[in-house]
Amino acid sequence: MLEQHEIALSVKNLNVYYGGFHALDNISLEIPARQITAIIGPSGCGKSTFLRCFNRMNDLVPTARVEGTALFYGQNIYDPKINPVEVRRHIGMVFQKPNPFPKSIYENVAYGARINGYKGDMDELVERSLRAAALWDEVKDNLKKSALALSGGQQQRLCIARAIAVEPQVILMDEPASALDPIATLKIEELMQELKKFYTIVIVTHNMQQAARVSDYTAMMMLSKEGSRAGTVIEFGPTSQIFTKPKDKRTEDYVTGRFG
Amino acid sequence: MNGLFANENGRFAPRLSLRLRFGRVFQFLSLAAVTLGLIMLSVLLIDIILDGYKWLRPEFFTEFPSRFPEKSGLRSALQGSLWMISLTALMAFPVGVGAAIYLEEYASDNWFTRLIEINIANLAGVPSIIYGLLGLGLFVRGLELGRSVLAGSMTMALLVLPIIIVSGREAIRAVPQSVRHASLALGATQWQTIQNHVLPYAMPGILTGTILAMSRAIGETAPLITIGALTYIRFDLKGPLDLFTVLPIQIFNWVSLPKAEFQQLAAAGIIVLLAVLLSLNALAIVLRNKLQIRW
Numbered sequence: 001m002l003e004q005h006e007i008a009l010s011v012k013n014l015n016v017y018y019g020g021f022h023a024l025d026n027i028s029l030e031i032p033a034r035q036i037t038a039i040i041g042p043s044g045c046g047k048s049t050f051l052r053c054f055n056r057m058n059d060l061v062p063t064a065r066v067e068g069t070a071l072f073y074g075q076n077i078y079d080p081k082i083n084p085v086e087v088r089r090h091i092g093m094v095f096q097k098p099n100p101f102p103k104s105i106y107e108n109v110a111y112g113a114r115i116n117g118y119k120g121d122m123d124e125l126v127e128r129s130l131r132a133a134a135l136w137d138e139v140k141d142n143l144k145k146s147a148l149a150l151s152g153g154q155q156q157r158l159c160i161a162r163a164i165a166v167e168p169q170v171i172l173m174d175e176p177a178s179a180l181d182p183i184a185t186l187k188i189e190e191l192m193q194e195l196k197k198f199y200t201i202v203i204v205t206h207n208m209q210q211a212a213r214v215s216d217y218t219a220m221m222m223l224s225k226e227g228s229r230a231g232t233v234i235e236f237g238p239t240s241q242i243f244t245k246p247k248d249k250r251t252e253d254y255v256t257g258r259f260g
Numbered sequence: 261m262n263g264l265f266a267n268e269n270g271r272f273a274p275r276l277s278l279r280l281r282f283g284r285v286f287q288f289l290s291l292a293a294v295t296l297g298l299i300m301l302s303v304l305l306i307d308i309i310l311d312g313y314k315w316l317r318p319e320f321f322t323e324f325p326s327r328f329p330e331k332s333g334l335r336s337a338l339q340g341s342l343w344m345i346s347l348t349a350l351m352a353f354p355v356g357v358g359a360a361i362y363l364e365e366y367a368s369d370n371w372f373t374r375l376i377e378i379n380i381a382n383l384a385g386v387p388s389i390i391y392g393l394l395g396l397g398l399f400v401r402g403l404e405l406g407r408s409v410l411a412g413s414m415t416m417a418l419l420v421l422p423i424i425i426v427s428g429r430e431a432i433r434a435v436p437q438s439v440r441h442a443s444l445a446l447g448a449t450q451w452q453t454i455q456n457h458v459l460p461y462a463m464p465g466i467l468t469g470t471i472l473a474m475s476r477a478i479g480e481t482a483p484l485i486t487i488g489a490l491t492y493i494r495f496d497l498k499g500p501l502d503l504f505t506v507l508p509i510q511i512f513n514w515v516s517l518p519k520a521e522f523q524q525l526a527a528a529g530i531i532v533l534l535a536v537l538l539s540l541n542a543l544a545i546v547l548r549n550k551l552q553i554r555w
Contacts (some may be wrong), residue, residue, distance in 0.1 A: 057444070062368055062369070092446070093443065095438060095442070095445075101439065101443070111448075113453050115446070115448050163445070163446070166446055
């Protein structure tokens, strides 16, 4: 089934250490382009750490060390010649808690484009990005207003607009709806279905219903072995298969709510 | 004493009235502490204002000091203080903020940076006269700047630098990590993140700390006397290499003169110094409220 899709991201033998602590244990996985891939699993199994490997946000942790390869359309993003700053423009991120800049709505969207030297019409880009994030109609008369005056759900869609304004190929989402109410969550989920036409989306979620609703593929993460604190992907496949006929007993226990 | 409620079963001895009385006693004691401070302050203020208010006339600000009290003024001391505070701010602000940025944003957390941190905190507590001796050796004699306002300002900049660095670091540390992450995740470089997000966000705190450091500098006397700032100056301060005096030195000088009128002049000088200090502090509050971003 994976073969039908182009591969956007591919990790091989990925290990992450924080100082002496082994956080991710030997993950190999291929993430299809323009699909939604959900990463699920119990708390503390390294879902966010795994997600942050794709845009090298783990580099910000001084003691973090990443081993193995992570290919982005064939290019290893951990190649010493590659600067993480460049990676992050192509692989955007939306965080758990909406974190707009304490600036105007317009400035939030325009910022990334400006620092990356966008040469086109900025007003047009801001409008296009806000439309793509399904926020334009709500804010078009208030672009100069502070982004902090928006509701939580609007702020999160603004963060999505901000991420797509730099025209990335991949958007990483770290529990993007966990701080939102059900209606705002629904809007984000609907938005994701629109976005996947153009972008590869990888979403970490605690909410299994959400994973089942929105994703095409699901990666199930779990601590790699008894007594270990290192997480790994124990099963990966089409979402329908993970939720209806998982191969691994642990996945079955988790998705049926027997633990976790 | 038993409670009013029927289910008081005797296994507790609440002693409610005693506990409440204790509360009232401590409330009274803390009120007394505040009142004592306020009374002392008011007595001082009233005493000084009564002594000095009649000397607060235009000539007081436009005349040089003189042997004759009625012809004496703060002209040279005000000029000196303004020159010194401007030069000090000009030197201490960029260096202090730069050091704070380095320590918070760039330096890795190891024994060396921790050693620097501890020493900066210690420097903030070093007696100011030590800075005066350093300034005398380094700037007045070493760099041959003489007893100029520049040498005085450099000494004062050293004195307030630790305060600016410490308050700057606190302001930078208070910037939420999520702001930095948001910027970096868009492909901003570390410097772009600092310049566009961290510094604007931290600026109210940095400015507050800087202005408080400046009000410390404007009231300092010892280091300037140590480097040999003059007390009696009857010419305008024209450049950074000119000799100078400042308000507290002028006040100190008047206080040491026997004539009663000079004591009153000193009181008037104190009123001016207090007014300058209070306006600096007010400016700090206004700036903080103006620039503050509510997250």
